[in-house]
Amino acid sequence: MKAILVGNPNVGKSYVFNRLTGSRVFVSNYPGTSVEINRGFFTVGNKSIELLDMPGVYSLNSDTKEAAMLTEVINEFPDLIIQVLDAVNLERNLVLTLELMRANLPMVLLINQVDRAREMGLKIDSQVLSKELGLPVFSFSALTGEGVLDLLEQLAKGVPRSKKVQVVSLETMDCHCEGCDRCASGSILSCEGLDLKLVDQARLLAGKTITRMGQTQMHWLDKVQNWIDQPILGTVLLLVVAYLCFVILLQFINLSEGPISTLLDPVNQLISNAILDLLPAGIIAQVLSKAVPEGIIIPFTIVMPAMLMVSILMALLEDSGILPRYSVALDRVGRMFGLSGQAIIPLTLGLGCRTPAVVATRILPNTTQRFIAITLLSIVVPCAATLGIMASVIAKFNASLPAVVGSLLAAFLGLSFVLGRMNSRQEEFIYELPPLRIPHWQNVGIKVKARFAGFFTEILPLLLVMSIAIRTILESGILQFLEGLGPITHVLFGIPSEAFIAVLLTIFQRYLAPLLLLNLTLTPREATIAITMIVISLPCLPVMVMTIRELGLKALVKIVCMGFLASFLIGIVLNLVLP
Amino acid sequence: MRLDTLETGRKVRVISINRGAGAEQRLLEMGIVPGVEVELLAKHPLKGPVIVKLDNTRIALGRNLANAIEVE
Numbered sequence: 001m002k003a004i005l006v007g008n009p010n011v012g013k014s015y016v017f018n019r020l021t022g023s024r025v026f027v028s029n030y031p032g033t034s035v036e037i038n039r040g041f042f043t044v045g046n047k048s049i050e051l052l053d054m055p056g057v058y059s060l061n062s063d064t065k066e067a068a069m070l071t072e073v074i075n076e077f078p079d080l081i082i083q084v085l086d087a088v089n090l091e092r093n094l095v096l097t098l099e100l101m102r103a104n105l106p107m108v109l110l111i112n113q114v115d116r117a118r119e120m121g122l123k124i125d126s127q128v129l130s131k132e133l134g135l136p137v138f139s140f141s142a143l144t145g146e147g148v149l150d151l152l153e154q155l156a157k158g159v160p161r162s163k164k165v166q167v168v169s170l171e172t173m174d175c176h177c178e179g180c181d182r183c184a185s186g187s188i189l190s191c192e193g194l195d196l197k198l199v200d201q202a203r204l205l206a207g208k209t210i211t212r213m214g215q216t217q218m219h220w221l222d223k224v225q226n227w228i229d230q231p232i233l234g235t236v237l238l239l240v241v242a243y244l245c246f247v248i249l250l251q252f253i254n255l256s257e258g259p260i261s262t263l264l265d266p267v268n269q270l271i272s273n274a275i276l277d278l279l280p281a282g283i284i285a286q287v288l289s290k291a292v293p294e295g296i297i298i299p300f301t302i303v304m305p306a307m308l309m310v311s312i313l314m315a316l317l318e319d320s321g322i323l324p325r326y327s328v329a330l331d332r333v334g335r336m337f338g339l340s341g342q343a344i345i346p347l348t349l350g351l352g353c354r355t356p357a358v359v360a361t362r363i364l365p366n367t368t369q370r371f372i373a374i375t376l377l378s379i380v381v382p383c384a385a386t387l388g389i390m391a392s393v394i395a396k397f398n399a400s401l402p403a404v405v406g407s408l409l410a411a412f413l414g415l416s417f418v419l420g421r422m423n424s425r426q427e428e429f430i431y432e433l434p435p436l437r438i439p440h441w442q443n444v445g446i447k448v449k450a451r452f453a454g455f456f457t458e459i460l461p462l463l464l465v466m467s468i469a470i471r472t473i474l475e476s477g478i479l480q481f482l483e484g485l486g487p488i489t490h491v492l493f494g495i496p497s498e499a500f501i502a503v504l505l506t507i508f509q510r511y512l513a514p515l516l517l518l519n520l521t522l523t524p525r526e527a528t529i530a531i532t533m534i535v536i537s538l539p540c541l542p543v544m545v546m547t548i549r550e551l552g553l554k555a556l557v558k559i560v561c562m563g564f565l566a567s568f569l570i571g572i573v574l575n576l577v578l579p
Numbered sequence: 580m581r582l583d584t585l586e587t588g589r590k591v592r593v594i595s596i597n598r599g600a601g602a603e604q605r606l607l608e609m610g611i612v613p614g615v616e617v618e619l620l621a622k623h624p625l626k627g628p629v630i631v632k633l634d635n636t637r638i639a640l641g642r643n644l645a646n647a648i649e650v651e
Contacts, residue, residue: 058608088635092610120635199612229630229637231623328639332627341628341639429628429641430605 338420
């Protein structure tokens with residue numbers, strides 16, 4: 001049996017999904033967290049139910065990819081529709097209900113967040129709504145589990161089909177909206193006149209279902225929300241929060257490096273000795289005894305703290321509902337660069353890992369904007385792992401931090417300015433701001449764990465393997481053959497050929513390239529130019545794969561060309577400008 | 580009167596939404612329809628977005644969109 005979970009954005013569909021299937025799909029507090037269909041299974045009695053968690057939509061006839069996906073799935077006649085509604089915004093949510101009822105499929109309504117509605121002094125009578133619509137309706141709280149048993153009981157009994165809506169007879173309804181060319185297209189769903197009828201009907205239903213019990217109590221979070229949504233004060237507060245996040249991140253990396261290396265040093269000594277003891281003396285033992293400890297110490301002391309802290313901070317920003325507020329505060333700045341404020345969400349996610357950030361660009365309104373955002377992510381947004389290694393290169397060679405950061409900013413501004421010209425027609429900003437919430441520690445924990453897992457499964461093994469490869473190259477003397485390139489790289493970028501190899505290495509994985517640098521002897525000036533060229537260059541392999549999936553190969557080729565161009569340009573400019 | 584010309588803090592009723600702003604469909608979906616009451620919470624300077632409260636949600640709207648909303 002196949003069931004689909006649908007509803008407006010940010011009503012808690014994924015929470016319900018996790019509750020029912022025991023999955024651990026990411027749940028965040030902003031509209032558009034789930035942009036793909038999640039699949040899970042659960043059993044009721046002897047029935048096995050496949051549950052599809054659909055991305056949120058406001059209406060079936062939205063002009064969005066998500067609405068098209070949902071329509072497609074509904075046209076395959078699922079056995080059951082479970083709609084999740086937000087208890088405190090019932091009216092708007094019911095419009096979607098009425099649209100869904102046209103499909104005439106078995107359907108259940110879950111009025112989620114009833115606990116929050118109660119706090120706001122709203123009493124919701126699911127029985128009344130159930131009678132009006134002829135559908136099973138349950139008060140539900142995915143957070144506390146209220147209503148879960150009622151739902152399972154109903155599913156075991158079976159769910160009746162929804163009746164055709166009584167609002168209007170679709171077939172005979174004449175459309176009178178002026179200048180409406182959509183009615184002629186045959187898509188009755190997209191006609192404004194009909195929509196308004198549904199809205200009226202939804203308002204009526206909501207009025208019957210909800211009783212106001214006394215005054216809404218002003219929660220302290222509402223007060224904070226009022227401050228943060230003020231134009232000037234809010235923007236200042238948001239900037240302070242962003243600044244604090246960066247300070248916490250840098251301090252954390254700083255403070256943790258000492259203790260971690262103290263802990264690891266004896267371990268590494270042991271490994272190194274063991275390799276020398278076990279392997280026959282020779283080049284292999286020599287390479288491994290150096291490469292393995294190096295390949296362990298760098299990820300643990302540099303990459304791990306950065307990834308951990310970024311995961312924690314990001315989960316807090318997401319779950320508290322603060323993240324989308326940046327999109328409003330920064331909208332005017334973004335517009336100069338052809339991006340709507342929403343782009344801040346994928347760009348910030350990119351500071352953690354850029355692969356999921358590429359997927360998150362789906363919340364942007366059109367392909368042009370998505371291309372701009374993915375290009376910026378690929379070329380100028382350093383991920384947590386890159387940031388960590390960048391910091392270590394800067395520290396080791398005493399490279400100039402202002403020059404690196406300045407170049408990054410200049411590249412970001414320059415690129416987005418050029419790309420912004422592509423997007424001539426600006427889409428109008430429209431975004432629902434989620435209510436502020438205290439992040440749920442369990443949910444934060446799940447996210448941090450999932451995002452941080454990549455350290456052990458991907459980054460640590462890769463860095464270890466690459467460290468061995470780089471050591472081998474260094475010890476074997478292959479690099480001497482490349483010295484012929486030296487004059488060219490010296491004139492153009494002011495860096496030795498080995499450092500240029502590191503720049504080209506970014507094709508595989510950006511954060512691997514600086515590893516090679518760490519093994520060279522470079523002057524501060526050379527190190528500054530080389531690390532800047534590395535940080536501003538190419539998307540890593542996983543990002544390339546995602547980009548092809550999202551925008552196609554042609555877009556990726558463009559991005560890669562721009563990446564090389566930007567990187568070389570910055571190298572040349574720095575070579576001319578730096579003393 | 581247009582929504583974006585109001586002072587912040589005012590509660591008004593939406594009368595109509597002018598066509599041509601390119602997003603009337605999206606406004607309707609989000610519940611900004613003729614007849615509903617909205618409260619203007621904030622207007623970001625330099626023609627930045629406005630924030631309106633509708634029922635229990637807050638919606639951020641671009642200035643041009645806000646200008647397309649006729650209120651009483």
